[in-house]
Amino acid sequence: MSGADGKFRVMLVDDEPIILRSLKAAIPWDELELEVVGEAKSGDSALKLAREVSPHMIISDIRMPGMDGITLMKELKADQARRLIIFISGYGEFEYAREALREGAFDYLLKPIDHDELTETIARAARTLEKQMADDQMLHSIKVLSLLARERMLTEFIEGNRSPLQHMQWLEDSELEHGYTMAVIQLDHYLRLNEQWSMDEKRLWLFAVRNVLEEWSVQHGGLTVFPFRSGEWVLLFPSLARERQEDIGRDLVQLIKRNTKLSCSVGFSSSMAGIDRLGTAYETAVRALYQRFYSGEEGVFIGTADSVMETASEAGYPKHLESLMVESIRTLHKERLLELFDETRAYIEEHAFSREMTERVLLEMSVVLYRQFEHMKVLFEWSLEELLQELHASGTLQQLMDVIKNHFSKWIAQSRSGQAKDNVQAVMGKAKEYIADNYQKDLSIEEVSELADLSISHFCTLFKGTTGYTFLEYLTECRIEKAKSILLNTDVKVYQVAPLVGYQDPRYFTQVFKKITGKTPSEYREEATSKT
Structure with a gap:
């Protein structure tokens, strides 16, 4: 709110040049950390x-040729309600002064001007401006924190981690209890883009997409x-019919392409009700997006009410084995993953799956497991499309299992090697170093997790596990330790330490x-x- 040098800007208005010169000379503006930025001799020119x-x-005479001080104040406060105005009036203008106070003037003084009294009034006005600025900053911080907390809460529910934020559930119940549809937007070819972009470019592109989506929403x-994972955003709508989902999806794909030149796909969940169903809605929308890998192009994909469980209930999809495989990939446990693939083969044989059903199960399983590598951000020059094509070209169950085992065995081995070269300690060390260099700024967890190239939730888990x-x-x-050092080793005034x-x-x-x-x-x- 203040100027570039931290000073508040002051304007002087009076039709007598001698009074303007007196005000400029007699008031200790620098000492008050104020700057006179303009003078005017009439209400019209002042406006x-x-x-x-x-x-x-603004320090202004209340009676001037043309527009008087009160009319000037009304015009100025319409532009900026918090602008402070101090009036100077003659003895015969008391009614004007009283009206000025009613209309929102900060104070008024009588002529002839007592410069000590005026200096004290200006100092009080400056303190009021400082308090207003602090209040504005606090309200902004509360708004930002509220938004972040809301997004964090929704993320926690989507991930199934309810307990830390259960007490905030009332925030969302009013808008989610009556039914909603979730859309998940994913940038196409995001991993390749992520390799091409610098960190600043990545932040700029993702910020641009979010702005476009927020305005559209x-x-x-x-x-x-809100962003959920890197290159992915979640949108919530009141329940949408399927036709409306398709229209909105196409609109979103074109919107992002038109504004950012980036390609994306959109997956929709079916209608859900209640915050507890956010995780199911997300899984439904993401599984709908798996169809993109089969179609090979951007598009809009619609989930069904039972799409998450339909294969499990109708065709015996081995959901329990899939969950164990995801955990094996998360821990890079290759031997356990290969055992689970053998159990999957036995499961397929036991249930006498058809060739079509076998391929369908293994294709879906491959996409789920591949996405786990994406979330961990340990992918190298890998191609899911290549894996799916090889599976489709395989003629026997043995060939299908060999393809899937060979690919995932190789990927885990490469991930282990990559993790050894750039391990968690090194990444967290980089994050701590960044905090040490930037603690004095308005530092956010999003900024540091981006630096570490991790999702916010993954970064939080690793950071707490590494640092405690x-x-x-x-x-x-970090900030308080630096403050203690400044207090002990410098003469900086206590109130000046805070912004440092x-x-x-x-x-x-x-x-x-x-x-x-x-x-x-x-x-201290x-x-x-x-x-x-």
């Missing part, structure tokens, strides 16, 4: 100038939109400092000084 220089504070009645702290706890500790370590509100900084150290910053410095 025009104010719209050019955008002052935070607001205009078309979406309940919410959550991201916010670690960042706070990433806190814009000195009062909040003091609360955090005392919570961690047991002392206020002043008490005084105690350390008394011991030396």
Whole structure:
């Protein structure tokens, strides 16, 4: 809100040049950390100038030729309601002054001007501006945190991890209890794009897509939109008929292509009700998207009410084996995965699956397992399409199983090798180094998880497991340790320490400092000084 040098901007308005010169000379503007950015001799010229220089504070005569001070104030406050105006009035203008206060003037002073009194009034106005700015920053922070918490809560429910945020369930029940449809948007060829983009390019592209989707969602009645995994966004709508899903899906594909030149596909869930069904909705939409691998092109794919369980209930899809395989890939346990493929073959033989059904089961299983590698971000030059084509070309069950075992065995081996070269400790070390270099900024977990090239949920798990702290706890500790060093080794005033370590509100900084150290910053410095 203040200028580039941190000063609030002030404009002076009076039709007497001698008063303007007196105000400029007699008030200690630099000491008050204020800057006079313009002068005007009439209400009309003041209005025009104010719209050019955008002052935070205006000191104006109340009676001037043409537009008077009160009319000027009404016009200016229509532009910026929080702009502060101090009026100077003559003894015979008390009714004007009283009306000015009713209309929202900060204060008024009588002529002849007492410069000490005016200086004190201006200082109070500056403190009011500082408080307004702090309140605005706090409201912005609360809004951002509220949005992040909401997205985090929805992510937790989609992933089936309910307990940490169960107490927030009431936030979503009102909009999700009556029925909703989930759309999952995935950028096509994202892994290849991710390799081509620099980190800044990646952030820019993903930010652009999110902006496009958020604007579209607001205009078309979406309940919410947020990124779930890298290159993937979740949109929630009130329940949609299938025809409407197809229309919206095509609209979204064209929207992203038109605005970003990127190709994407959209998968829809069937209608669900209740926040507990978010995980099922996501799985339904993502399984609908698996059809993209068979079609080989971007598109809109619709899930059905029982698409998640239809193969399990109607054809005996080995869901239990799939879950164990996903865990084997997550832990890069090749031997266990190969055992599970053998169990899958036995299961297929036991249930006497047809050639068509066998291929269908193995194709779907391959896509699920491949996506697990995607989520872990350990893929190399691998091609799911190549695997699916080889499966389709295989003539016997033995050949089908050999193809799938060979590919996944090779991929796990390569993942182990890659993990050894760029292990978790190294990645977390890079994240901690980035925090140490940027703790004084408005640092977000999204920014650091992007640096680590991990999804937010995966980063949180690895960071806590490696450091013993959550991201916010670690960042706070880092900031307070730096604050302690500044307090002990410099003469920087206590209130100036807060922005140096990433806190814009000195009062909040003091609360955090005392919570961690047991002392206020002043008490900490005084105690350390008394011991030396």
